[in-house]
Amino acid sequence: MRASLWIGVAALAVSGAQAAGYDPHTAFAPLSLPGPINPVRSGSGQPGPSWWQNRADYQIRATIDTKAHALSGEEAIRYTNNSPDTLDVLWLQLDQNLYRPHSRGKDGAEPAMAKYMSAGSTDGYTIESVEVEQGGKRVAAQTVESDTRLQIRLPTPLAGKGGQVTVHVRYRFDIPGAFGGRMAWGPVKGGAIYDLAQWYPRMAVYDDVRGWDTLPYLAQEFYLEYGDFDYWVTVPANMIVAGSGALQNPQEVLTARQRARLAQAANSDATVKIVAPSEIGTAPAAGTKTWHYRMEDTRDVAFSASDAFAWDAARIILPNGKTSLAMSYYPAESAGPQAWDRSTQYVKDTVENMSKRWYPYAWPAAINIAGPASGMEYPGIVFDGITDKDKELFWITAHEIGHSWFPMMVGFDERRDAWMDEGFNTFIDTFESDDFNKGEFGPKRDSEFAPGGGNPVDEILPILADPAAPPILSRADTVIEKYRHPVTYFKSALGLVLLRNEILGPERFDPAFRRFIALWAFKHPKPSDFFRFMESEAGEDLSWWWRGWYLTNSTYDVAVTKIAPAANGGTLVTVENRDPMVMPVTLRVEYADSSHEDIHLPAETWIRQTASDIVIAPGKRVVRATLDPDHRLPDHDRSNNVLAAQ
CATH class of the missing domain: 2.60.40.10 (Immunoglobulins)
Incomplete structure (x- = not known):
């Protein structure tokens, strides 16, 4: 996620620094990590022999009303309870309810964010019906709505160890304008762009740590179950829909020329224009089209729809012998040789390099959208800025695409542990700045890493000296905007840089980090799992480092x-x-x-x-x-x- 408000680390006050003094007994005291050791999560930081994880598979049909700027939909969620527990209720996340006038997120917003949060409102989700299908019977469900959560009381308890139920939901909502932040609609030259995310009620996670994890949506990000998604989006016929996953019906929605160009792009390392900027607005306007996408092994899907999209693509070559597609969709005003004309190459290079360095990219496409919801990531698709260009476009593209690894493939809990999502990704995208085009945009020195443009270890000093700065291991919702980027992004990423370069060395860190990703891909690791795994795999007691950098905010001299x-x-x-x-x-x-x-x-x-x-x-x-x-x-x-x- 790109910052909506940013205060540079170098500008933060350094008065009232922590009392200095080193105590070996404190620094090297035994450390009890917050997460449990049990058959589900082992002492080595690996998934244990009794690992389980629930699953949610979706079929969703949605329609966009471009006159009312509204979305209506129906979904069927096949939920599999792999836990050992019998469940009498299910919980859905209703994130659109954040936009209601007195949601918890709005009323609890700090002053720095209150103006942004109060810029607009909607009525949130209107849930028209909820039905539960069990044992061949489909009946209306009893529900209780609470802010951004919906409890579904099951007519028959759902057995553990593989029990299944299908939930059917009919819903609608008004699409937020620019105030939507992570998702929105807005006008552009020649039409409008709809960036749709959090666009369907989503299953909450039931895990081994808390059971149902039902933190309300206070504008932090997400924690979701994995599954397979089939979704259909009906829009006016002159609109293009770019969605997570692979398009299933190109014969129905693309012209013969577009299909031929797309086939060419699938075998081309150079960017191929599927719809050139000069061709925007030439599609027939009568009627509607329904776009069908499918994505497997994902925790979420998002899409963007517009009647003003240029579209280009190129092949991604993956180290496991597979290929994917890098694609960019943008309005005419975003085109340019130092602007979105280069986007697809930024996407291609980022996915290829991160796949080689850390873990192969998992999905059939990686998409960059220029639209109103700027600087936000979802599996297989990211939303960036219409006016982005030059190094800013490269950096934001690499960062948002980098989120494919954290938290999209490695399923961190962004609601509670945003530092793992943003910090881990900021760490890996610094390598891409060095890799791309022989370091054209390296080293990375933007607002997420060395925000003042200097040496990162000097840039972090005001945070370490600030007694009000929260430790990294704080609940994400408690970190105010003043510290969100300095701590959640910058300090977290710098901690991995120091662990790699100064404490373990790349020869120990890199293989351990790669194996952590591989073991926890499409699973839900917690902070303690990472700490334990790096100690076990790299062969080092790092309790003094976890305590000094992550659990406290301490100075060094x-x-x-x-x-x-x-x-x-x-x-x-x-x-x-x-x-x-x-x-x-x-x-x-x-x-x-x-x-x-x-x-x-x-x-x-x-x-x-x-x-x-x-x-x-x-x-x-x-x-x-x-x-x-x-x-x-x-x-x-x-x-x-x-x-x-x-």
């Missing part, structure tokens, strides 16, 4: 305090850890002959004491000692990192 003769004829260099957080660090010792030696000091250098003497072998005269000589750590006082011998 190391110092060289003395250079003195050693009893063995060599030299003693005394190093101190002065602040609550501890990290490995490089000590560079410079000699009188202009040579130097780098000594890697592990975090355990300070496991028993605040200061440690490092013995330098005799034979050379030490003239200077420097901690973190390459400026890779978030040390808030670098003035004490260097000491010259007397």
Whole structure:
């Protein structure tokens, strides 16, 4: 998700910094992680031998009324209860109810977001009927609506370990305008664009941690079950529908020329125009068309519909021998050689590189939409800005497409743990900035990573020093807008950078991170699963790191305090850890002959004491000692990192 409001890290106040002081007993104390160890979630951070996960398969038929700007739909949800529990109720998520005048999300909005949240309203979902089909019988269900949730009371309890029920829902809602944020409609040159997400009532997750997870929608993102989706969207005949998954009926909705161009794109590494900007507005306007899409093994689907779309595509080559399609849809005013003309290549490159580096992309298409809902991601499709161009278009495209990995394939709970969704994705998209076109847009230095454009370890210092800044492991809804990007995106991503580059090294981090993705693809890992897995797979007790960076908001300061003769004829260099957080660090010792030696000091250098003497072998005269000589750590006082011998 792109920020709607952004306050740069460098602009945050640094007064009232935390009391300094390092205590080895606190830093290295045993750490009890919040998540359980049991047969479902193992102590190694892997899915356990008794892993289970419920499933929701959807068939949805929807129609857009472009005069009323409204959507009506019918859905059938086949819900499979793989848990060991018998369920007497089901819960649906009604996210459109956020837009009601007095929803919890609106009334609970902080001042920084209240103006944005109050820019418009709708009546939310109108649920016309809910029926439950069990044992061959279909009956009206008793329901209770509560803000953005709907409880369905089952006529017959649903057995565990594979019991199934089908829920039938008829519904409608008015499509929000620009105030919709994550989904909206808006006018463009030559027509209108409808970015449709949260467009059908969705099953809540029933998991092993909380049972039904029914957090209300307060404008944080989503937590959803996986399944297969078939959906049909009926629109005026002159509109194009771009949807998650694969188009099932091209013969019915595309012209022969469009089908031929699409077939060409499926075998082309160069971008092929399916509908050129000059061809916008030439489709017959009479009647309607119904577009049928299918997507398998996904937690959600979204789509965009417009009578003003240009459309282009190119082949994506995946490392497992499969292919996918990179596609872009945009109005005429978005076209241009440094604007959306390049979008499909940005999508193609991002998917190919992330697939090679981390895990193969899972779906038949990756789509970028220029529309009114700017900077938002869904499985197989992302919504970006009509006016985006140059490096901003590349960065936002790479970031939103990167969400295909987190949380679309690895199903993090964005409602509670937004830092995993946004931070993990910000981490992987920094690599894409270096990879694309020999680093054309690298290194990444936008508002999500090094927002001031400088060294990330300096950019994070105001957050670490701010006593009001929340720890990363805070419930997402409690993080106010002032800290949302600095903590949820930036600090979380920088934590993975430091873990990879300074603590474990790429040779241990990368294989472990890849295996975590593979093991948890299309499942629901929790923070404790990630912490345990990285420790087990990389072979390191990292309790001091999880505590210092994730569970608390701590500062870091190391110092060289003395250079003195050693009893063995060599030299003693005394190093101190002065602040609550501890990290490995490089000590560079410079000699009188202009040579130097780098000594890697592990975090355990300070496991028993605040200061440690490092013995330098005799034979050379030490003239200077420097901690973190390459400026890779978030040390808030670098003035004490260097000491010259007397």
